[in-house]
Amino acid sequence: MYSKLGYSRSMSTRRRLTTKLRSLVRGGPKVCCSVEIQKEPGDIGALRARGEVTLPVRILAPPRKRALRKLREDFPILQQRTAGRPAVYLDSACSSLRPTAVIDAIDSYYRSYSGCHGRAQHAFGTATTAAFEDARRTVGGFLGAKAASEIVFTRNTTEAINLVARGLDWRQGDAVVTSDLEHNSNLLPWQDLAERAGVEHRVVPTRPDTRFDMDAFRARLDPRVKLVSVLHSSNLTGVTFPIADIAREARRVGAMVLVDAAQGALGHDLNVDHSGVDFLAMSGHKALGPTGTGVLYAKRTAQDRLTGMLAGGETVTDTTYTGRTLGPAPYRFEAGLQNYAGIIGLGAALQYIEDVGQRRIARHVRTLNTLATEQLGKLDRIDILGPADPALRSSLLTFTVRGIEASDVAWLLSQGANVMTRAGKHCVHAWYNARGQAPAVRASFAFYNTPEEVEFFCWTVKDVLRAYPG
Numbered sequence: 001m002y003s004k005l006g007y008s009r010s011m012s013t014r015r016r017l018t019t020k021l022r023s024l025v026r027g028g029p030k031v032c033c034s035v036e037i038q039k040e041p042g043d044i045g046a047l048r049a050r051g052e053v054t055l056p057v058r059i060l061a062p063p064r065k066r067a068l069r070k071l072r073e074d075f076p077i078l079q080q081r082t083a084g085r086p087a088v089y090l091d092s093a094c095s096s097l098r099p100t101a102v103i104d105a106i107d108s109y110y111r112s113y114s115g116c117h118g119r120a121q122h123a124f125g126t127a128t129t130a131a132f133e134d135a136r137r138t139v140g141g142f143l144g145a146k147a148a149s150e151i152v153f154t155r156n157t158t159e160a161i162n163l164v165a166r167g168l169d170w171r172q173g174d175a176v177v178t179s180d181l182e183h184n185s186n187l188l189p190w191q192d193l194a195e196r197a198g199v200e201h202r203v204v205p206t207r208p209d210t211r212f213d214m215d216a217f218r219a220r221l222d223p224r225v226k227l228v229s230v231l232h233s234s235n236l237t238g239v240t241f242p243i244a245d246i247a248r249e250a251r252r253v254g255a256m257v258l259v260d261a262a263q264g265a266l267g268h269d270l271n272v273d274h275s276g277v278d279f280l281a282m283s284g285h286k287a288l289g290p291t292g293t294g295v296l297y298a299k300r301t302a303q304d305r306l307t308g309m310l311a312g313g314e315t316v317t318d319t320t321y322t323g324r325t326l327g328p329a330p331y332r333f334e335a336g337l338q339n340y341a342g343i344i345g346l347g348a349a350l351q352y353i354e355d356v357g358q359r360r361i362a363r364h365v366r367t368l369n370t371l372a373t374e375q376l377g378k379l380d381r382i383d384i385l386g387p388a389d390p391a392l393r394s395s396l397l398t399f400t401v402r403g404i405e406a407s408d409v410a411w412l413l414s415q416g417a418n419v420m421t422r423a424g425k426h427c428v429h430a431w432y433n434a435r436g437q438a439p440a441v442r443a444s445f446a447f448y449n450t451p452e453e454v455e456f457f458c459w460t461v462k463d464v465l466r467a468y469p470g
């Protein structure tokens with residue numbers, strides 16, 4: 001980092017200068033900085049003893065030690081009422097809610113040390129650099145990356161996918177393979193590439209219940225395939241693709257693999273070492289983190305094959321009027337000043353998820369989905385999209401109601417009961433259009449939802465059916 005910044009003075013000279021400066025400014029303004037750290041009491045004691053913490057300090061038990069129901073208290077938005085009713089938020093697949101730990105991390109950047117990453121030699125700058133790089137390490141750990149430098153920050157999943165679509169060295173005759181269940185963000189970049197560079201876009205059909213079809217996939221692989229880009233978990237039906245198997249097959253023909261893990265961060269193992277993928281894209285806002293934050297994991301060997309999408313500050317170590325020296329990864333992919341507060345919040349979010357525990361999250365949403373499926377699946381006028389077995393749909397229940405349009409159902413649930421779901425084609429228009437499938441209602445469950453909320457949602461759907469006989 002420091003060599004990147006071009007620091008030249010030796011440490012001993014800098015130390016001497018520092019001591020001299022301190023004696024000069026002894027009478028200067030006092031800076032008071034308050035730090036909020038959520039740690040166990042023992043840790044706080046140790047930090048205090050080293051003089052690293054000043055008051056006030058809020059002491060909360062870590063999430064793994066509290067019941068999921070108690071964790072709802074960490075989400076301020078769940079404590080409020082709208083028009084006198086509590087909100088039943090069943091739209092976490094669109095965007096998750098944020099715990100206080102994330103809001104505090106963002107807040108503390110702006111309140112306590114809002115500087116610039118990398119460039120500064122002052123306290124705010126170094127604190128920003130430390131917190132930003134700490135977040136990168138947290139993300140790297142969350143994804144099982146071998147090095148933090150394999151983590152590139154982006155605005156969202158969409159930008160991360162575009163970075164790969166624009167950054168690889170595509171040649172006429174190359175091919176890219178996706179599935180027919182991809183979100184528009186993992187479809188349009190490849191359509192664009194096909195038009196721009198003559199790359200062939202091959203689409204693997206999924207099975208009728210939207211599960212991955214390995215035979216159909218193998219039939220579309222050959223040495224012309226440069227990249228396989230598939231979803232981890234579907235935002236339409238909740239099915240999960242067998243990523244490790246897909247990566248193994250892709251490697252056989254020398255293809256790289258990109259995973260769209262936008263829906264994977266809550267309740268799934270995204271470990272890239274386990275799956276063996278080259279790239280992974282995810283969004284902070286679906287993982288308890290802030291909007292406008294995302295990640296592209298790029299394996300070191302894959303980074304070597306990638307050029308940055310944007311040129312500008314932070315991507316270089318030196319320039320002349322006619323040339324530049326590109327910086328190392330990940331900085332050469334992160335042009336311009338980054339969303340520091342957001343990324344620091346993202347680090348807090350992924351830490352929070354790890355503390356809650358992916359297995360615990362997965363078990364809970366499966367229980368909720370089973371409950372909802374049992375209640376709604378047996379109703380005459382309801383058709384569930386995707387596999388009948390809720391265990392194969394992780395946190396999603398997407399359904400149509402015969403005789404009522406999806407947008408009317410979602411509107412009635414919201415207006416009548418403050419139950420928040422999502423209706424439409426869920427940015428998977430191509431899948432809907434190819435099948436002539438009507439738009440659907442999607443309920444998505446998270447670890448902060450309760451069985452009572454799911455019961456209430458099901459009762460409300462039944463009320464809608466009674467009010468609007470088919």
Ligand SMILES: Cc1ncc(COP(=O)(O)O)c(C=O)c1O
Nearest residue numbers: 156157158183185235260262283
């Ligand atoms: C599977 C999938 N991929 C990609 C995206 C795009 O995510 P973002 O809008 O955060 O870039 C979404 C968003 O819903 C998604 O569900």
